[in-house]
Amino acid sequence: MFKWLKSFACPKELAAAGVLGMNRRNFDVISKYNKRCLYPLVDDKVKTKELANKVGINTPGLIGKIEYQHEAKNILDIIKGRSEFVIKPAQGSGGKGVLVIKDYHDEIFVTASGRELSYNEVYQHISNILSGLYSLGGKYDTAIIEELVHFSNIFKDYSYQGVPDVRVIVYKGFPAMAMTRLPTKASGGRANLHQGAIGVGLDISTGKALHGVCRDVPISVQPDTGADLMKIEVPFWREHLIIGALAYEMTGLGYLGADIVLDANRGPMMLELNARPGLAIQIANGIGLKNRLQEIDNTYPSGLTAEQRVDFVLQKRAK
Numbered sequence: 001m002f003k004w005l006k007s008f009a010c011p012k013e014l015a016a017a018g019v020l021g022m023n024r025r026n027f028d029v030i031s032k033y034n035k036r037c038l039y040p041l042v043d044d045k046v047k048t049k050e051l052a053n054k055v056g057i058n059t060p061g062l063i064g065k066i067e068y069q070h071e072a073k074n075i076l077d078i079i080k081g082r083s084e085f086v087i088k089p090a091q092g093s094g095g096k097g098v099l100v101i102k103d104y105h106d107e108i109f110v111t112a113s114g115r116e117l118s119y120n121e122v123y124q125h126i127s128n129i130l131s132g133l134y135s136l137g138g139k140y141d142t143a144i145i146e147e148l149v150h151f152s153n154i155f156k157d158y159s160y161q162g163v164p165d166v167r168v169i170v171y172k173g174f175p176a177m178a179m180t181r182l183p184t185k186a187s188g189g190r191a192n193l194h195q196g197a198i199g200v201g202l203d204i205s206t207g208k209a210l211h212g213v214c215r216d217v218p219i220s221v222q223p224d225t226g227a228d229l230m231k232i233e234v235p236f237w238r239e240h241l242i243i244g245a246l247a248y249e250m251t252g253l254g255y256l257g258a259d260i261v262l263d264a265n266r267g268p269m270m271l272e273l274n275a276r277p278g279l280a281i282q283i284a285n286g287i288g289l290k291n292r293l294q295e296i297d298n299t300y301p302s303g304l305t306a307e308q309r310v311d312f313v314l315q316k317r318a319k
């Protein structure tokens with residue numbers, strides 16, 4: 001487990017530090033505030049996208065979708081006239097089955113890492129997606145074809161290849177905690193903390209770096225680039241938080257994680273939502289979630305709009 005957690009000798013001390021453990025998260029928070037019937041809204045990226053667009057949350061545009069094997073050949077019509085796009089499973093997770101195409105021409109698909117795929121290979125990939133190879137529980141799935149995000153180079157010095165994102169934990173509609181996840185050489189360009197990516201906790205009122213962690217160890221310099229992680233300040237911070245807050249209206253989930261990426265031209269965009277966000281964000285912030293959730297329970301007002309909730313948090317935590 002994490003060194004920061006290890007420094008607490010017993011469960012009593014962990015609780016005193018306000019660390020939310022797996023059991024409490026599951027029973028006191030998730031089962032209480034996240035109705036199971038709402039899960040499909042976030043476990044299916046087509047549904048998530050449709051709902052997001054209804055409440056005015058920016059997401060990468062949907063170019064098309066393929067639901068049945070006999071439609072897989074339609075891919076060439078769907079992408080006609082485009083040179084870049086992403087093909088991914090609607091019910092995937094952990095980046096599995098995501099095909100980022102940076103250059104398409106004459107039935108040749110060039111991936112982000114420079115690999116050239118033929119039409120047959122892409123057809124097979126789509127067929128695999130539909131058969132559920134990458135999906136939760138191996139169920140039949142849908143292949144989504146969506147617009148490529150052009151990631152802002154704000155994070156360029158802080159991550160090694162891959163795509164950094166911002167995760168905001170939202171409780172009862174209030175942004176409660178945030179971090180940015182930065183891919184490293186060791187994480188193979190993936191933004192997953194357990195694969196060796198860096199997590200940097202962000203001050204919820206400013207979007208500025210608080211505390212960095214990589215493989216359970218505190219860190220303040222990006223090991224591959226040498227950049228000072230403590231200089232991170234995420235631009236359009238209020239917009240990031242508004243996406244998170246609106247995700248509550250959008251789904252009705254009392255506890256959720258919103259994954260947000262920064263497009264160079266279109267600003268912050270929601271990539272996906274999670275009804276069971278992990279707890280490592282506490283490590284990246286160097287503080288526990290429990291007290292913060294309790295504070296929201298006990299002292300935050302109800303009946304506010306998403307924007308009002310964000311402004312409340314911005315003012316409250318800035319004090």
Ligand SMILES: Nc1ncnc2c1ncn2[C@@H]1O[C@H](COP(=O)(O)OP(=O)(O)O)[C@@H](O)[C@H]1O
Nearest residue numbers: 060086092093094095096098147148149163272
């Ligand atoms: N539209 C897109 N443009 C560019 N990269 C994308 C896009 N969609 C997904 N990716 C890349 O794939 C990763 C995983 O995609 P995501 O939608 O979060 O699915 P998962 O549920 O598998 O995590 C992202 O972190 C990003 O690196």
Ligand SMILES: [Mg+2]
Nearest residue numbers: 094095259272
């Ligand atoms: Mg993801």
